[in-house]
Amino acid sequence: MSRPATEPAPTGLRGRIHGIRRELAVPLYRNTYALMLNTAVNSVFGLLYWVVAARTYPDVEVGRGNALTSLMLLVSVLTQLNFGQALIRFLPRAGTASGRLILLSYAVSSGLGILGAGGVAVYCHVFRDVGDPLHMSWPFALWFVASVVIWSLFNLQDAALTGLRESLWIPLENGIYGIVKLILLVAVAQTAVSDGVFTSWTLPVVALIVPVTLLLFRRLLPRHVAATRADQEPVDRRTLARYMAGDYAGQVFNQMSSTFLPVLIVGLMGPEEGAYFLPAQTVFTAMNLLTMGITSSLVAEAARDPAHAHRYARAVLRRIALTVLPASVVIALVAPWLLQLYGTQYRENATFLLQLLMISVFPRVVVSLYMTMTRLENRTAPLAWIQLVQSVLLIGGVAVLHGPLGLDSVGWVTLVIEIVLALAVGPVVVRWLRGQRDPRSQPEPARS
Known part of the structure; x- marks a missing residue:
């Protein structure tokens, strides 16, 4: 029931609470803030985890644990075929086919995960010496394979929740995971269990898979099917395959640069510069994940209502302008003090780099909006080309300019690449945001 015209709007604290409730009543905003919160939760618990690990385990154990978890994450990402993005794109209108689409993603990712992780495990057992940090005994190799599969399902569940417009469960799930992971990290250190870092990282996922799966298939999925049955538009296999081919290629190119860049820096400039690069890269990655979470919510909502995609995009852009961009400015301003937490040498060598990376968040x-638009249009080939260009130019630019610019070359090259790409795709994005009608005539997204 609407508020009578003669009744004044709430003011003060009550007015703020009323405004927050109205904002969260909009599915687009509710899911956007949930995914932003999830990024913050993961970042905080990720930082705490490695701080506690460094104070609880010997350096050798921490190094091996970091290497093994990074290897597991890499294999998991590559064997998921970027199915998560497909779930976000197509679940909103999959209707009665929603369950089959989720199960297909589980089956394909699990099968490829077993093959990929199995090959890696055999290599690490046969071709790595017993004293090598990556050597795996056969029992550990089996756990490594299982961990890859379970981690893939864990990530696909988050994507499914996003596609079902139920993102509020994601920060809760990952918050519980972060807490249990920290507790296990300390608890396992008091036992004789080897590889405590890897065990504490992977074991909590096993406990969370079952309840989240039950929630997904018994409660959320039936509700989604009932709500979308009337206007369902299940994706056909050809469209799904074409969509995933371009999206996966882009993911591989992105992994190529993000994984290889630290190695390149160490090879060209030395291990000290590689250490100075780490905190700047961590903060920049967190900002990108924040933007990705917001645009993922946009994809899920606009896929449900494609006629008003440009209206949702404008609403999301306003939220980015109020959250991500100011945060980038603040981080750039406090960069010297932030890096001082790592040590004086980090402040002296990485401050300008971090500031350049924060400026590059703007273009x-x-x-990111262009990539979101192409996803909604089922055109993922441009995604692959953009991420290929980013990877090649970043690696090539750093290789050429590291001599005169040092570590700052990473920041300069990243900034130039993003500006050039933004200028190239900017006109298309502007036309998309404007839509067919005057933007001022568009109402806010409808409430549920």
């Missing part, structure tokens, strides 16, 4: 938003 990167334009590129």
